[in-house]
Amino acid sequence: PRIGVCYFPEHWPRERWATDVEQMVEAGIDVVRMGEFSWARLEPERGAFDFEWLDTAVELLGEAGIDVVLCTPTATPPKWLVDDHPSILQEEPDGTPRAFGSRRHYCFNSAVYREETERVVREMADHYAENPHVVGWQTDNEYGCHDTVRCYCDDCASAFREWCRERYDGIDDLNETWGTTFWSQRYGSFEELDPPRHTAAEHHPSRLLDYGRFASDSVVAYNRLQTDLLRAADDDWFVTHNFMGTFSTLDSYDVGEPLEFGTWDSYPTGFAQDRRLGPTTPDRLRAGDPDQVSLNHDLYRGENGFWVMEQQPGDINWPPHSPQPGEGAMRLWAHQAVAHGANAVCYFRWRRCREGQEQYHAGLRRQDGSPDRGYHDARQAATDLADLDLGPVDAPVALLHRYDDCWALSEQPHSPEFDYWGLLGAFYRGLRGRGVQVDVVSPGDTLDDYAAVVAPSLHLADESLADRLGEYVEAGGHLFLGPRSGAKLPGNKLQPTLAPGPLTDLVGGQVDQHESPPETLTTRVTYCGESYDYTTWGEWLDAETATVVGRHDEGVGDGKPAVLEHSTGDGSVAYCGVWPGTDLADALAVALLERAGVAHSERFPETLRVAERDGYTWVLNFGSDPVTVETSGESTATWLVGSETVPPYGVSVAEETSAVDLSVTSE
Amino acid sequence: PRIGVCYFPEHWPRERWATDVEQMVEAGIDVVRMGEFSWARLEPERGAFDFEWLDTAVELLGEAGIDVVLCTPTATPPKWLVDDHPSILQEEPDGTPRAFGSRRHYCFNSAVYREETERVVREMADHYAENPHVVGWQTDNEYGCHDTVRCYCDDCASAFREWCRERYDGIDDLNETWGTTFWSQRYGSFEELDPPRHTAAEHHPSRLLDYGRFASDSVVAYNRLQTDLLRAADDDWFVTHNFMGTFSTLDSYDVGEPLEFGTWDSYPTGFAQDRRLGPTTPDRLRAGDPDQVSLNHDLYRGENGFWVMEQQPGDINWPPHSPQPGEGAMRLWAHQAVAHGANAVCYFRWRRCREGQEQYHAGLRRQDGSPDRGYHDARQAATDLADLDLGPVDAPVALLHRYDDCWALSEQPHSPEFDYWGLLGAFYRGLRGRGVQVDVVSPGDTLDDYAAVVAPSLHLADESLADRLGEYVEAGGHLFLGPRSGAKLPGNKLQPTLAPGPLTDLVGGQVDQHESPPETLTTRVTYCGESYDYTTWGEWLDAETATVVGRHDEGVGDGKPAVLEHSTGDGSVAYCGVWPGTDLADALAVALLERAGVAHSERFPETLRVAERDGYTWVLNFGSDPVTVETSGESTATWLVGSETVPPYGVSVAEETSAVDLSVTSE
Amino acid sequence: PRIGVCYFPEHWPRERWATDVEQMVEAGIDVVRMGEFSWARLEPERGAFDFEWLDTAVELLGEAGIDVVLCTPTATPPKWLVDDHPSILQEEPDGTPRAFGSRRHYCFNSAVYREETERVVREMADHYAENPHVVGWQTDNEYGCHDTVRCYCDDCASAFREWCRERYDGIDDLNETWGTTFWSQRYGSFEELDPPRHTAAEHHPSRLLDYGRFASDSVVAYNRLQTDLLRAADDDWFVTHNFMGTFSTLDSYDVGEPLEFGTWDSYPTGFAQDRRLGPTTPDRLRAGDPDQVSLNHDLYRGENGFWVMEQQPGDINWPPHSPQPGEGAMRLWAHQAVAHGANAVCYFRWRRCREGQEQYHAGLRRQDGSPDRGYHDARQAATDLADLDLGPVDAPVALLHRYDDCWALSEQPHSPEFDYWGLLGAFYRGLRGRGVQVDVVSPGDTLDDYAAVVAPSLHLADESLADRLGEYVEAGGHLFLGPRSGAKLPGNKLQPTLAPGPLTDLVGGQVDQHESPPETLTTRVTYCGESYDYTTWGEWLDAETATVVGRHDEGVGDGKPAVLEHSTGDGSVAYCGVWPGTDLADALAVALLERAGVAHSERFPETLRVAERDGYTWVLNFGSDPVTVETSGESTATWLVGSETVPPYGVSVAEETSAVDLSVTSE
Ligand SMILES: [Mg+2]
Ligand SMILES: [Mg+2]
Ligand SMILES: [Mg+2]
């Protein structure tokens, strides 16, 4: 695995560049990303391209043996371009333009902006085609950042009409699929369609879902424009994009389709402050929530692995608060990424920037050029990891994730506490607490190789999905379904039958009632003889062929079934109708793993995680106290990095043991 | 009393309709509301009316002995109409249109929309005139829902100018009534008037109050357009409108004037989450706050009683959280409504809708057509109530309510906690906790028949009001006034004298000072020897002819008078200068009832309420534990429904006793 | 010192005026402010000026021996003017106009409005030139109130381009100073500049800072237009403006430059609810936070002292809650103002206004004309103070304050809790708790006379500032610097070196790291052997020539230096890298005072403050319990007002002692 860094030579005097490169080499950095946001530097006036500075930087790096990844600079069209074509600006639902001054102000459906994009990307691609040091490209930057996937401008209105025209077999098909009889929302023609702009109350959920799909597809098409141009210029380099963490408005599978591999931008102590996967504890403020971070590693990991394109290097500028990470945390995160399949970890950024919006964002070097906390961590990580030659992660369990479900549930969460990623995280944490490796996959992917499949919420379902899952279970697979599964058709209408609709036979039961209780109501279930808290969402189930293994034991639904199990074919299906607390999620995970014959460990504390890749086992300590582990059974760990006692925010790496054989002896 | 349901046959296959009707009959339903929001189905293209489907549904219901109430579909103009006339859209104070996509997007002052309304209403009315099954009409739906009474468009600007021109005797009269010398707000002519659009700070309160009056009057005029057309077509049917609960921007007295009777839409567990009448306790999450609900029953009850046009049938979609109602709660609510004078309770809706914005709203049947929790409750309610032939409610006490006061206090609450309906509820709860029936009436109504009158805040007052109240008291009436009474002139200027202005002689004292303390300040009064908490609002009073019966006993105002009593004529007047906590509200109510010679019960717990109508007494349990009651004195209850032990969320109905003779023996 | 009042005769019948004047005289009032907001009364139609009413009022007052201060009425252009020229309206960042209906709706950069202003100010000035009773003028009213310093209209866009053109030596200079390479924000010409309107994410901090400077300068220029006209008409009267408390968007030094002295508007119980200087305790709800109020007295005090132009007279309308002030508080505030250098305290307003937005704002008289609580307090204050002939305040310590720092830190607080005025207040409270008088001065002022200088955050720094401070210390001064000092260049880019940048040599150390911890992280430092809490901001320091006197003793930074001291020249420099809690602020203040040889008292409770002016010593009790003080050492207090026991919300004034000799004997 490689350690890299994001570098902006244009922000520093040219005299400094050689020193920078020297210090990178000293740290073990062998890949550098450049060019992001540099449009105004590359083309200060229309047509007057200036590549000289970037050529020089590429050359300096290349000579030092460092590979270069370039970025297309399209996330920040320069002021002259915006002034030439103000129509490229995105618009809010109330019609306010998103003006020049930050970034991502362009509309993906602007024909004018697509032309400008073609112009600049072709120019750059042609210029660097055959350059021996440029090994790959990142398109644009963090599509959708600052809630910019969805735009409500007139260009988007036209494009949305076209998108619907192609998707539907005439306007009656759209009316039927959406269900527009409700509140007289019938459309007489595709010409009548508009973006869901500001209205008096909530919008039609099917219109919102399709607008969400359309908006994501608009990014996909825009990105494809770039990848096609880049490949046309040189088909040796790779093309990727840097996605964001637990991001809710863009289908990363679709965007990722033409990419060699995905990358993402990881900021653990920032994410921990969004409270989506749990409370912001002091430990998480110092090192992040390991499960929140690795859920993204596992999501963006594909056939060719993945990169962390931006790794948090120290304190950062954008969360509500900016605590200093724990001592060593920047190294810990690199190890965690690699353990979960990363082939490169690139810190963002080389040096704290003295100008603009990110002055409160650390780099590996401080603003005066001296080494920052992250520099030492990055160097140590490079030392630790440089010689490891690692194959892929092998996960026995799949977690199903689909953006359509995310969008449908985000538009109608039906509770202020219901967050799609939070629900995924709840079940994911149950598995990771038991040392199990997890692939995050789409339900369209092949599931045959997984002993167990956890689907926290396959909210939209049709017969073909039911068939695929049925075949999986029939062949011996063990399927676990979470609440709200199968409730809706793909068009975001309720199923004609009770939930889980087409999954009913598989589950062996149905949903009688649901509720979204506030925290002031006590909500508990008894599962396999133990009593557990749950929150946010509860269903009362009716078992048909399934066995009731959990029941509500509080309040109006007291005694109603809450968790079902159902042996079918050579496998089994479990359905859990509540949003589990951490203890219930653990118990559910253990039961599933045992049904599926998947080995698991003792339960690790929430700040300790163990990950495995290609015969290596990482013990990752996200807490402020040292932890000692021991190996159970016949395996005996050989420690390549560290030892059985892992310091605060520290990491140890072993061979000849496995995650599930480890347990904590002291804390 | 009748049990009814809201039905949308257009959402379901025609083959199903006969089954639906059969199941309605089985449940004891004998009235059905239809047609709401169906404009696009009735007129899919301009002029191409299609009544066939609705005719069929009416006929099916009629043949089964079920009466039909139709709705005008004007709450949801179709997309083709909006596209023909975008000018009909309402506008926000900042000018943003309220676009197509939800409902209520039309401006009440759009001449174009009034023409469209005339067209569609006349067409429907003519079509169903003489139809033997159509017994009445509901105009539109929930005027003002989603905060749409007030619009800020140019049509409203013109209409507001006209409204002011008619109300005032020249622009100088307006300037004087509003008081426009302040901050140079003088108008030179009516042409200079505008809606109170976005401005840097708060708006002039007199301008706001008149804009609120104008906006309400705009709805009144718009509704009158509809009622006139409906009556012109057939004067046998009744015409009503479905109002909303504790609604703050529409004068339901004015809108109700041309209606045979009022109806309203009751969602107890949703209302309980607005915290306006008190904290959202677990009991209220399961069954609502009985006083919050019945305050609305008593408000909308008129000479011809009232209907609940939409009764919550189970879980609902719009509050922050959606807990399942307690077992039996849907029956409890029907009984409560009938006890408070309802002549029909129509559940909303027949069947959970599979499409659009209300998929998370239960019906009496589930989405697959099977019976839902509410279906069983509705059927039991129909069985319980079908044979009761009930006359009107007879209430010894009136609660005064006036929208002008609501508007004036809502524009200048002078404390984040001061909510007009919350203040009404505080005093209302005191009365209801003692088993007393209450009429909610306007101060313009005749008060002669009431032994006592409670006016939580007659904030705006003039001499004629003072005269009316004086005559009432002179003749032996007992008047109770709450804080902020009489402080302002009808134009929303302060009185020239201290509060309560023209009511000063009646009260026998004045307001020296007022304050709105935050919760962090301890605020208590001693009233008749006991110490009580109060919150939100406190006044220091000066007694003149009145007796001081309550004094502040904390803080800066320690020892200042807080409650006055004053015998005058053959009656009495009490003035309470604080927003009472529940215990003080009870003590004040008891003292008033005793002065007025109105019988009252022991104090019931907040989850138990007793109501009386025409010789029948309902014991309504809104709590999660059973309650046993006994009859005191010589009366002995005969139980028509249930018994003296009322189960959780249950109800018993007795003859030969009265609310004030009952007391709780166990809880 | 004088006691005055703000009077609006135009709101009351002319017959009343003589009575009003009589009652003013009775209260000891000898100066009256009038004319504010009266444009529509003075010029009801364009060109039709009517001064007769104001002439009469001036004459009545003058004959009674009361001086008159007039206001230009430009804060409220009348409706006819707005309708003539809608372009004068300010605009929000999203383009929404700030419409007529409140006040301050005009744009400072509107050429049209400047013409209108000239017209009305010249007319008034000429009319009252040589009037013997008019002693001075207030320009406009509270520039910037309701967040109106910054406007985003097209007039402002043009003016901003001009402003930048004058400030910078060509567009490249601007690009370099701002640092526009970041995110391609380079400008090709001044024509490309715009106001920072709505954009997708945060704006460029240098652009924001310059827009803030430009907006403040726009007010300065607009105000200068008025002062020039007023002086041209008569150079005997004084010209002032009434500033607001701890106000963040306007440079009061710049606006104040052409004024004889500054005035400000003091509302202690309103300010206490903003929580910027600490929690809103019950005591502060009754009497305000003394340090929050006097920080403004000390800020606006200049060579010629200052006035409180509006003094809170009782309950007020604009904070979230409106508790009644403690008994006597209105007198206490007048004394406090005078103790801090006020030469006049004018209560706002004479009589509670019956119309418009401020009906919930008390006056000295109630709406019916009877005396209100404040009237008695004002009269007592006049009696107490009338005969005191007071020279200036003599303060041994300066607190440095600069608006550029306020703006830069407000745009990038980097923590929701970081408030510029809160930080100033924290250090100020430490000094005031020890009885020390403080001047709030700009770093450009001469510092030679101060034994110690506290600079809570000189965030922007260049070499010339470093030189000035170095000379001060060299000559024996004792300088104290707070966190974030010296971090940025004046253009709002980071320094090329670590913070404190050019102040590094002076400090003898640098900032290694910073963090902004949330309250859930425990943050403590050990300072001179004691352990203290801190919050909001923490730095890890590296000492070079300085001595480490405080260290973090918790969390990730445990053991890192947090406070440095450095003797240099004949003086010393201390640097504190954390936002101190009250105890640490006290300890830091004491250490500084001792180094500087400034006498100080025992620590007073937070509700007791002692202030000194020209040989008189005020003991001011902001608490609800009486406090007794005693004199230490040889001095023996002679009590001119009150005695050594100061009642709740009371005040005593002594001669022949000093603040630092007093201590509390009982509480
Ligand atoms: Mg994956
Ligand atoms: Mg009524
Ligand atoms: Mg000063």
Ligand SMILES: [Zn+2]
């Ligand atoms: Zn767009």
Ligand SMILES: [Zn+2]
């Ligand atoms: Zn309108």
Ligand SMILES: [Zn+2]
């Ligand atoms: Zn402007």
